[in-house]
Amino acid sequence: MSALISPPGPGRAGHVVQRLLRSRLAAALATPHGVDRYLERFNPMWAAHEVRARVVSVHHETPDAGGNAPVATLTLQPTSTWRGHRAGQHVLVGVELPGSAKRHTRAFSISSAASAPGEQFTLTIRAHDEGQVSSYLVREAQPGTLLHLSQAQGEFTLVESPATPTISRLLFITGGSGITPAMSMLRTLLRDGYDGHAGRRVTFLHFARSPEDQIFATELAEIAAADNGVDVHLRHGDQLFSEFELRRLVPDYRDTDTWLCGPPGLVELVKAAYDDGEPNPRLRMEFFKPAVARAAQPGEQVEGEIAFTRSGATVAASGASLLEQAEEIGLQPEFGCRMGICFSCTRTKTAGTVRNILTGEESSLPDEEIRICVTAAAGDCHIDL
Amino acid sequence: MSIDTTAAPADEKYHGLTAEEIERLGTELDALRQRVIADLGEADAAYLRKVVKTQRSMEVAGRALFYLPVIGWLPAVACLSVSKILDNMEIGHNVMHGQYDFLGDPAFNSRMFDWDTVCPGEQWKYSHNYIHHTFTNIVGKDRDVGYGILRMDPEQKWHPYYLGNPLYAFLLMTFFEWGVALHDLEVENIVSGQRKLADNKPLYPGLLRKIRRQALKDYVLFPALTGPLFPLTFAGNVAANLVRNVWAFNIIFCGHFPAGVASFSEEETENETRGHWYLRQMLGSANIKGSRLLHLMSGNLSHQIEHHLFPDLPARRYPELAVEVQEICERYGLPYNTGRLHQQLWSVFKKICRYSLPGGEARVAPVRGPDAVTDDSLAA
Numbered sequence: 001m002s003a004l005i006s007p008p009g010p011g012r013a014g015h016v017v018q019r020l021l022r023s024r025l026a027a028a029l030a031t032p033h034g035v036d037r038y039l040e041r042f043n044p045m046w047a048a049h050e051v052r053a054r055v056v057s058v059h060h061e062t063p064d065a066g067g068n069a070p071v072a073t074l075t076l077q078p079t080s081t082w083r084g085h086r087a088g089q090h091v092l093v094g095v096e097l098p099g100s101a102k103r104h105t106r107a108f109s110i111s112s113a114a115s116a117p118g119e120q121f122t123l124t125i126r127a128h129d130e131g132q133v134s135s136y137l138v139r140e141a142q143p144g145t146l147l148h149l150s151q152a153q154g155e156f157t158l159v160e161s162p163a164t165p166t167i168s169r170l171l172f173i174t175g176g177s178g179i180t181p182a183m184s185m186l187r188t189l190l191r192d193g194y195d196g197h198a199g200r201r202v203t204f205l206h207f208a209r210s211p212e213d214q215i216f217a218t219e220l221a222e223i224a225a226a227d228n229g230v231d232v233h234l235r236h237g238d239q240l241f242s243e244f245e246l247r248r249l250v251p252d253y254r255d256t257d258t259w260l261c262g263p264p265g266l267v268e269l270v271k272a273a274y275d276d277g278e279p280n281p282r283l284r285m286e287f288f289k290p291a292v293a294r295a296a297q298p299g300e301q302v303e304g305e306i307a308f309t310r311s312g313a314t315v316a317a318s319g320a321s322l323l324e325q326a327e328e329i330g331l332q333p334e335f336g337c338r339m340g341i342c343f344s345c346t347r348t349k350t351a352g353t354v355r356n357i358l359t360g361e362e363s364s365l366p367d368e369e370i371r372i373c374v375t376a377a378a379g380d381c382h383i384d385l
Numbered sequence: 386m387s388i389d390t391t392a393a394p395a396d397e398k399y400h401g402l403t404a405e406e407i408e409r410l411g412t413e414l415d416a417l418r419q420r421v422i423a424d425l426g427e428a429d430a431a432y433l434r435k436v437v438k439t440q441r442s443m444e445v446a447g448r449a450l451f452y453l454p455v456i457g458w459l460p461a462v463a464c465l466s467v468s469k470i471l472d473n474m475e476i477g478h479n480v481m482h483g484q485y486d487f488l489g490d491p492a493f494n495s496r497m498f499d500w501d502t503v504c505p506g507e508q509w510k511y512s513h514n515y516i517h518h519t520f521t522n523i524v525g526k527d528r529d530v531g532y533g534i535l536r537m538d539p540e541q542k543w544h545p546y547y548l549g550n551p552l553y554a555f556l557l558m559t560f561f562e563w564g565v566a567l568h569d570l571e572v573e574n575i576v577s578g579q580r581k582l583a584d585n586k587p588l589y590p591g592l593l594r595k596i597r598r599q600a601l602k603d604y605v606l607f608p609a610l611t612g613p614l615f616p617l618t619f620a621g622n623v624a625a626n627l628v629r630n631v632w633a634f635n636i637i638f639c640g641h642f643p644a645g646v647a648s649f650s651e652e653e654t655e656n657e658t659r660g661h662w663y664l665r666q667m668l669g670s671a672n673i674k675g676s677r678l679l680h681l682m683s684g685n686l687s688h689q690i691e692h693h694l695f696p697d698l699p700a701r702r703y704p705e706l707a708v709e710v711q712e713i714c715e716r717y718g719l720p721y722n723t724g725r726l727h728q729q730l731w732s733v734f735k736k737i738c739r740y741s742l743p744g745g746e747a748r749v750a751p752v753r754g755p756d757a758v759t760d761d762s763l764a765a
């Protein structure tokens with residue numbers, strides 16, 4: 001596809017070029033737009049600061065998924081600006097969907113073992129029905145497709161190195177797509193020479209909807225069969241999480257370093273098993289974005305709660321603009337025209353549904369920039385304010 | 386022609402439109418706006434990316450041509466001037482209005498973009514997007530009426546200082562980017578005591594940083610990179626900035642200052658509805674007729690009327706909107722102020738000279754109906 005899959009990357013010449021492009025001189029010459037705005041004119045894989053990637057290959061994980069949403073693993077070649085990732089981290093992926101000029105950005109967990117700067121890595125993605133971005137990436141992305149990335153982010157990571165003797169045992173509990181960050185950690189452990197014989201065992205407990213829906217099935221079977229100190233327990237269908245079963249697998253689970261990632265139902269059950277009145281520091285969690293209540297029908301009485309996440313304040317949605325509602329409870333967000341033209345009051349809605357007061361249009365996109373003077377809540381919503 | 390500086394009654398100001406008519410006008414314009422929003426998409430994105438590509442190519446070409454001694458100089462200045470004009474007008478002004486925020490591309494996001502002038506985009510957005518576009522042509526509130534330097538309206542009280550009107554206008558034209566940069570310091574309000582010097586303190590770091598970066602780039606680094614050609618490159622960069630200054634000044638002055646453009650008082654605009662706001666935008670702006678090249682190079686501010694009605698719609702949509710806005714104006718008996726560039730410039734020039742002297746025509750708009758005053762009295 002592209003003649004230049006690899007950026008002016010490794011090698012001494014590449015390093016010199018990179019250092020020049022990131023130098024203060026380059027920045028001073030390219031002000032105010034920045035070096036990347038000029039480099040992209042020549043090749044989108046040339047970058048001094050921003051991170052982009054080309055899809056190298058697409059592997060369909062669950063060809064027999066039947067009625068379930070398909071899953072694919074995308075191998076990405078990032079630009080040389082990629083700083084690498086720690087196992088368990090995620091990355092923001094921006095794509096321009098065909099037929100829409102808008103760039104959509106979503107977070108996806110990285111499934112491959114910890115990567116070094118500029119190194120290839122993989123995303124394993126389930127195509128959710130309502131997820132335009134995940135659907136596109138699983139069904140339509142092809143070798144050569146260009147993606148806009150953030151650096152790796154997130155603190156749900158494998159903290160201790162496998163060589164650190166403080167860890168006596170590791171426990172992963174995951175459900176559905178929540179397996180992805182745990183898989184990255186498991187792969188990292190095995191790649192870096194994790195030695196189960198020193199009394200440090202790994203227990204990998206995963207819940208999937210059905211055997212057909214089980215991703216990484218072959219690799220997990222191989223890991224389970226190998227003599228490596230890793231126990232893999234896969235549960236399918238009606239086999240829900242139970243504290244009784246966990247105690248049988250890992251008797252002292254409450255004192256075991258645990259990584260938990262999965263849908264809200266599973267998270268609730270596991271948390272209840274660990275928390276003894278107060279949160280258990282051994283339990284590390286990664287949430288899927290919380291589901292937010294559905295929107296009211298147009299004309300229907302609005303019910304919902306507005307959470308101003310930065311200030312921690314909440315207020316019941318009244319149908320008034322978010323700006324007015326914020327002011328009502330004593331917040332003082334920046335504003336200008338109060339009629340939707342000047343963009344002074346633009347804020348990010350991280351989740352939930354809002355309605356444009358001028359047009360009546362509703363939107364439920366996550367991480368959307370909205371002008372709070374002409375936007376009202378249409379159900380529960382979270383505003384970065 | 387009477388010299389009457391008292392506010393005209395609201396119905397005259399609004400061309401005899403009743404409150405219901407004004408609301409209907411607002412509804413029609415809202416519908417027009419909605420139709421364009423629903424249609425925004427790949428064509429708008431492709432257009433912007435094409436303009437940006439042209440601008441960046443021009444810039445790179447301009448910087449490179451300075452290495453060709455003598456014969457390269459004029460083409461270099463031309464390329465760099467075009468680059469700066471495109472950057473400031475069709476790209477910068479419009480992107481910073483939020484016209485392309487819908488793309489979700491950080492490179493074209495109004496909160497992140499900055500333009501190739503000494504004025505920090507962050508400060509300009511406050512005085513322009515908020516103050517100027519919300520309080521358009523309200524004397525005493527819209528600081529773009531004369532920019533705190535010139536007397537452009539009879540409502541502005543005359544003072545011997547204004548004898549220098551034509552000179553100040555010439556200086557503002559020559560140093561336009563600096564004028565725009567210093568505009569946010571509201572010097573005139575500090576002189577009049579409405580603003581404290583300390584209020585400007587938070588603005589200095591951003592302003593100085595931007596000036597330092599722009600000056601370093603254009604007047605030190607790029608000239609130095611051409612080695613012995615330093616003086617030529619330096620002069621070329623000064624020339625390109627000057628060309629941009631003159632062009633931008635002229636386009637912008639044609640937007641609100643030709644004869645016939647209405648201004649408003651704070652009393653008149655109290656308790657304004659959305660319909661009134663639309664009407665004020667229409668009466669307070671003027672267009673320039675011309676070729677597609679003129680529209681491109683003016684950042685489509687040649688469609689100032691449409692820009693003021695729909696400041697956050699991509700400017701490339703203004704020509705198509707203009708057809709319908711004109712039709713609406715005709716139907717409501719409203720003036721649609723437009724003319725060729727030289728006509729509008731001449732009109733502005735006369736105004737700059739006229740208001741250097743005391744007085745000036747009354748701001749009475751023609752009333753619709755049998756005994757209506759004709760448009761000629763305004764165009765005089």
